Amino acid sequence: KQEVTQIPAALSVPEGENLVLNCSFTDSAIYNLQWFRQDPGKGLTSLLLIQSSQREQTSGRLNASLDKSSGRSTLYIAASQPGDSATYLCAVRWVYGGATNKLIFGTGTLLAVQP
Amino acid sequence: DGGITQSPKYLFRKEGQNVTLSCEQNLNHDAMYWYRQDPGQGLRLIYYSQIVNDFQKGDIAEGYSVSREKKESFPLTVTSAQKNPTAFYLCASSMLGTYQETQYFGPGTRLLVL
Numbered sequence: 001k002q003e004v005t006q007i008p009a010a011l012s013v014p015e016g017e018n019l020v021l022n023c024s025f026t027d028s029a030i031y032n033l034q035w036f037r038q039d040p041g042k043g044l045t046s047l048l049l050i051q052s053s054q055r056e057q058t059s060g061r062l063n064a065s066l067d068k069s070s071g072r073s074t075l076y077i078a079a080s081q082p083g084d085s086a087t088y089l090c091a092v093r094w095v096y097g098g099a100t101n102k103l104i105f106g107t108g109t110l111l112a113v114q115p
Numbered sequence: 116d117g118g119i120t121q122s123p124k125y126l127f128r129k130e131g132q133n134v135t136l137s138c139e140q141n142l143n144h145d146a147m148y149w150y151r152q153d154p155g156q157g158l159r160l161i162y163y164s165q166i167v168n169d170f171q172k173g174d175i176a177e178g179y180s181v182s183r184e185k186k187e188s189f190p191l192t193v194t195s196a197q198k199n200p201t202a203f204y205l206c207a208s209s210m211l212g213t214y215q216e217t218q219y220f221g222p223g224t225r226l227l228v229l
Contacts, residue, residue: 004157036216043205043220044158066132089157093216101146101209101216102173105157 002027004092006106014114017111021109023090028068035064035075036089038108044089048075052095067079080113087111118142119221121206126226128193128200136191136224138206145211147189148218151175152203161204164189165211193226201228 005024013019025035032051036044048057048064050073056065063076077084087110091103119140128134140147146165150158160173164183178197183189191206193200203225207218 009155032216036220041203041223041225043121043222044207044218046217046219091158101211102160102163102171103218103219105156105159107155107157 002094002104004090004093004104004106004110006088006090008109009107010110012112015080015082017080017082017113018076018078019094019111019113021077021088021090023073023075023105023106025071025073025090025092027094028071028096030068031093031095033064033066033073033093034091034103035062035073036091038089040086045087046103059085061115077111080111082115085111085113117207119206119219119223121204121221123224124222126224127229128226131195131229133192133194134226136193136204136206136226138189138191138221138222139187140189140206140208140219141187142208142219143186143207144219145186146209147183148207149173149179149181149189149191150205152223154203158205166202174228201209202226221224 003026034049035047050066061078087108089108090106122137147159148163162181164170189203205220205223207216
């Protein structure tokens, strides 16, 4: 069964700290992996998408890495700010999904950055 | 502004009642999706559609129905057969046939049972 797991479920850090969020997935035959941000009661915003042939993607203070062989991805946030406080979700599209672009989501990591 | 709109923001359902959640997009995306989000759980796919007048069941389609009469619109009906409808419902859309295929999400509708 294709599953996505995110640990920890919640994380609290002081402002300015660098942090890493973890995502693991069963079955390395992925098509791509995405990281999303969700603010309370809101929809999801795509942060980074990594194709299976890529090792990492960067956007501003965010860097996402992908290691298919170990079934892991990390989201690195540099110099965290209170505005980064949100739930971060990892989602995987596997090759078997065909043209449907079906995503399997993890349960998310709730991040709180303390001022 | 291009984007996805969902309405209403909050919806209340009485026992035995069918309710319909609206989702509209002006991104000219081919595919549209409905997800359900429960506390402490990830998003789960209810239905998806890749083309007008065609749609497929996702992982938790029981108790739900959809239609896709227009490319821009993908309404979701929560029927009385859905015994535990209280959840946050998210609609998304994406292009197909492109390398990126990022899904774009609407703001969500929270459904509560009276």
